[in-house]
Amino acid sequence: MNSSTLDSFMQLKGIDPHFIDAWGKPATVTDENVNTLINHMGFDALDEAALSAHYQQEETQHWLSLLPPVCVWQKASNYQIEVHLPIDFVTDALVYRITTEDGLQIDKKITATDFPLLGCNEISDVEFQLYAVTLEVELDIGYHQLTLLEEGNDQPLAVMSLVITPTVCFTPPAIREGKKLWGTSVQLYGIKSQQNWGIGDFSDLKELLTKTAESGGDFIGLNPIHALSPSQPNNASPYSPSSRKWLNILYIDITEIPELQHCQVLQNKLASAEFQQALTQLQDLKWVDYESVARLKLAALRDLFITLHDGEEENNKRLQKLSSFVAEKGDSLKEQAAYDALQFKFFTEDEQAWGWPVWPDNLQSFSSTATQDWCSENAQEIIFWSYCQWIAEEQLAEADKLAKSLGMTLGIYRDLAVGVTKNSSEVWANRDLYCENISIGAPPDVLGPLGQSWGLPPLSPDQLYKSAYQPFIELLQANMQYCGALRIDHVMALLRLWWVPEGETADGGAYVYYNVYDMLNLLALESVRNECLVIGEDLGTVPDGMDVLLKEAGVYSYKVFFFEQAEDGGFISPSHYEQQAMATLSTHDMPTIKGYWHCEDLYLGRELGLYPDPEVFNKLLVDRVNAKQQILDSLHGHHSLPDDFPRDANYIGMDQVLNFALQKHLARGCSTLLTLQLEDFLEMEQPVNVPGTSDEYRNWQRKLTHDVDSIFKDTNIHNLLKELTEARSK
Structure with a gap:
């Protein structure tokens, strides 16, 4: 094949076979892998005439279009x-x-x-x-x-x-004036309380906001609270959602829905001994039982939805508000409600019906005539699922309103996942926007020699452009609601994504590029309009110049203490971190502080078969022992530990003195934002998620060991938070 034909086609589709790998060396994707990727994009990589014809067709259309679909300019x-x-x-x-x-x-x-x-x-x-x-x-x-x-x-x-x-994203006035903030991050589902139904909810979030604000904190960081699949609640990963524009309805607090006051049927159910026993069992579990929670909450929501239509004056007013909500949200809400309704129907009939790709052919897109007919014939069911989203949005809005009334600088800090699953409502409703036979992931690196494939189909760059970026704009608008900050998971996606053809290992992928300037400018616009600070998760390989682009756009970097090492293995002092950054000790994909120090993640990884041979495990163990010593040396060097505290990492476990010293050490750093995990306040060891596993570990289920009230009543934790506030004020 003429190389110029292939090169022109690759340039048209944003494919670049050349990149710098995780070891800092130039790398090139093989011709075979490029061809496989092109094939999965719906073209025959070996048919030069077809590739040339497609290129010419696009070129012709470009000239025939007197204007481009969109221009994005800074003012x-x-x-x-x-x-x-x-x-x-x-x-x-x-x-x-x-x-x-x-x-x-x-x-x-x-x-x-x-x-x-x-x-x-x-x-x-x-x-x-x-x-x-x-x-x-x-x-x-x-x-x-x-x-x-x-x-x-x-x-x-x-x-x-x-x-x-605008030229830059929003920064709150308090931060522009030099204020340094601290807050806590939490997996919302994992909050324990005697009021929730075995899963953290929006009322728990309100309590956590109140307690944090009273202790001097300025924000609560949440896991993605995107819509998952109510019919398959065990598919609980917040980073593999069904829709990033809508909410996870399991976070609804049923007892705070106004319709409950007028629903005697549900009141009687909730007061029954049988229900109270089931509730107590769910509350006492150490792991979230998603199926039981979903069963109870959906049944309750059905009862309340029926009550909404009982003709009572107060319920009629609420029904009018629901109608206004449905009209305002338009097709986006209808798409989500229709998907949830159809998936619930098919999964109830057959548990092998895992998503729209196995539905009847005529229902495999939202826009099909059959789908629209089904929606018309089942209008009340569509309204029910819309009602669920309305209630979720109402309760999140109330939490955001509370955060603002408490004077928190940021309040709620949300997280935007990098993609959606193939069987998601987003893909079903936008079949032309997504490359369904491809998954995004990451190329090989030190921790993952075969790379990663996340099972999330990418948005097509050219379709995104032809749609004037409307899907991206709507995504930002939806996620910048009801919060003061938004973390963008894998922020490199604004520039490029590693595309892995379906059925191939992740090392068989290639980078596909997006218009980073347009994306950053749109991000700045929505950030300013929503007064929402932006944090970009920029871990892993960062292409040359991308860090500068992000900084100039006002996007805050993300600094994880355990990753901030110098070439000699020493840990960089937090006083040398970027000021325009959020600092943290650990993340949801990493062990807790205690788990890290005791190497529990490594032993668990060995137990789960994550390492190909004993040598890999042994090397990781040696590296960890060395890292622990470097951390201990750094803490002593900065006088962050008492002089009489042991200096040999081999003979000291992670006790509360060392744990809290690490947190205060990071708090004294210069990064504007500091987030710490509630599980580290509680000295927990079990991780929330083990990357590289699915059924081998109970990911996204582990609860906190204490409820919110008891956490903040703990004298030692209270004193820690006081010291964090003092450290941040210096």
């Missing part, structure tokens, strides 16, 4: 757009009409030949010319529309989206 005094015109139009009087977001109309007359000519192309015997047209116009940040017209003719020649953005 300035003028903007340059590329306009393609047939040669007969280049000397004609044209008008560009900008309709601003608030409805203002701005008309400007232009002639294409008054601007620089960038190129020419002949299509079907017609010459097209490309001009760089400068728009001299003052525009506020926001989403505007540009229409190209012939003078005197209101029939549009072309229409495009024109997005004007």
